[in-house]
Amino acid sequence: MDFARSKKLLFCFLALFLLLAGIIYAVAYPQFRYQTVTTEALSPAYALGELVDGTEILQRTVIPADKVERVYLIAGTYDRENAGTMLLDFRELNGENLVRNSFEINRFDNGQYTAIELSEPLVGQKGKTLFLAVSAQGCQPGASLTLYSGNGILTGRLDVIREVAAEERCLVNGETGQGMLCVRIEGVNEIGFYRVYWFIVAGVFLLTVLLGMHWWSQARQGKMNPLVVVCTLLTKYDFLLRQLVSRDFKAKYKRSILGMLWSFLNPLLTMAVQYIVFSTLFKSDIRNYPVYLLTGIVFFNFFSEAVSMGMTSILGNASLIKKVYVPKYIYPVSRVASSTINFFLAFIPLTLVIILTGTGLHASFFLILFDVLCFLGFITGLSLLLTTSMTFFQDTQFLWNVISMIWMYLTPIFYPESIIPQNMLGIYRMNPLYLYITFARTSIIGGVSPEPMMYLKCIVSAGITLLLGTAVFRKYQDRFILYL
Numbered sequence: 001m002d003f004a005r006s007k008k009l010l011f012c013f014l015a016l017f018l019l020l021a022g023i024i025y026a027v028a029y030p031q032f033r034y035q036t037v038t039t040e041a042l043s044p045a046y047a048l049g050e051l052v053d054g055t056e057i058l059q060r061t062v063i064p065a066d067k068v069e070r071v072y073l074i075a076g077t078y079d080r081e082n083a084g085t086m087l088l089d090f091r092e093l094n095g096e097n098l099v100r101n102s103f104e105i106n107r108f109d110n111g112q113y114t115a116i117e118l119s120e121p122l123v124g125q126k127g128k129t130l131f132l133a134v135s136a137q138g139c140q141p142g143a144s145l146t147l148y149s150g151n152g153i154l155t156g157r158l159d160v161i162r163e164v165a166a167e168e169r170c171l172v173n174g175e176t177g178q179g180m181l182c183v184r185i186e187g188v189n190e191i192g193f194y195r196v197y198w199f200i201v202a203g204v205f206l207l208t209v210l211l212g213m214h215w216w217s218q219a220r221q222g223k224m225n226p227l228v229v230v231c232t233l234l235t236k237y238d239f240l241l242r243q244l245v246s247r248d249f250k251a252k253y254k255r256s257i258l259g260m261l262w263s264f265l266n267p268l269l270t271m272a273v274q275y276i277v278f279s280t281l282f283k284s285d286i287r288n289y290p291v292y293l294l295t296g297i298v299f300f301n302f303f304s305e306a307v308s309m310g311m312t313s314i315l316g317n318a319s320l321i322k323k324v325y326v327p328k329y330i331y332p333v334s335r336v337a338s339s340t341i342n343f344f345l346a347f348i349p350l351t352l353v354i355i356l357t358g359t360g361l362h363a364s365f366f367l368i369l370f371d372v373l374c375f376l377g378f379i380t381g382l383s384l385l386l387t388t389s390m391t392f393f394q395d396t397q398f399l400w401n402v403i404s405m406i407w408m409y410l411t412p413i414f415y416p417e418s419i420i421p422q423n424m425l426g427i428y429r430m431n432p433l434y435l436y437i438t439f440a441r442t443s444i445i446g447g448v449s450p451e452p453m454m455y456l457k458c459i460v461s462a463g464i465t466l467l468l469g470t471a472v473f474r475k476y477q478d479r480f481i482l483y484l
Contacts, residue, residue, distance in 0.1 A: 065187025310383025
């Protein structure tokens, strides 16, 4: 092992770790301090009549957050110019008024949930049952809107209908109405993760330094460990790694007229086809559907290509393995690396679509680097597992074709998460691809950082898969030559 170059690599890794930690903190600080919470939206089923002067609608609601910042209501505007002001009051059950906000009704969208930003947020009432009172000022018959009520949770194309108890129903001018007012309340809870973030970073950094020193001591004694593996790969075998990556990358476009242009065209053409097919079903349920769809396609294509190429890396390089000794892990790593180049090329059309659709490049876009690093760890670990299996059981490639297709449909690439039944969401969200794609969409489309738990889940998913793949590959690699 080249100890001089390896020392430089170690310092570079530690510097990059601190730089990434700083970027994450700078961008994600609001999400590390506050957590957004919201109540479930209802699917509209009944019209409550025009909201005019003298009309008041009351709805009991449990306050979900420490600070309520906005309320969403759905209304019919009849596509006309309505005039007047909606008054929103939060009241105690005894009638005592806590806060009042107003909203011009001409700002409502017809048949869609419209956000009402509260100029006077409701603070310190989390968990309490209050009345949300909706009334009107300056609204005349024939020039106002109609609010809706319902019984079912709005979940895309599937609504969960339930019986609404009498005390849960809305009140219209004191009379019990049908169903519950279609309202969604959103606010924030303070979580305080920002207070412990740098302690966690410092702990991980110190642990990494101590572990690196231990491995460094072992390396000087000629003992094998993860530090030796990585440093050897990037120093002694760096030229071979570059050649293998270049060969795999060029082989993909061999005899292709358009060549690397397919890295741009493939995700765009796939998006175009799926957009035409699915936009009529899901476009209205998903914010910025083109970016949503293309993000899912780019990430899943990277996953599918990298794992499929990595899975055949040992068998595909049998002639080299039989003739020349090099560490066998170089072959799956080189395949994943060549797929990573295609992935970053595919990010160019994704960025163009983000700009052209007006989504905008927010500071949270830089968080994609963390997501991709974890995704790479997950893909590398899975590739090591599958290439080991593939070497002994060549049926693995046929099973993987079926599994990857099922995995694609279990991941929200072209459909919204909201169509999944509520009782299945916990299991559904354990899908690692769901984690990485949702992380990217939150950063790109939402323009904010995911919640802290999403970072932990990505790290755990990548770490477990990488450690498992490495352990299995290392255990069986000496037997590969018998099956080539």
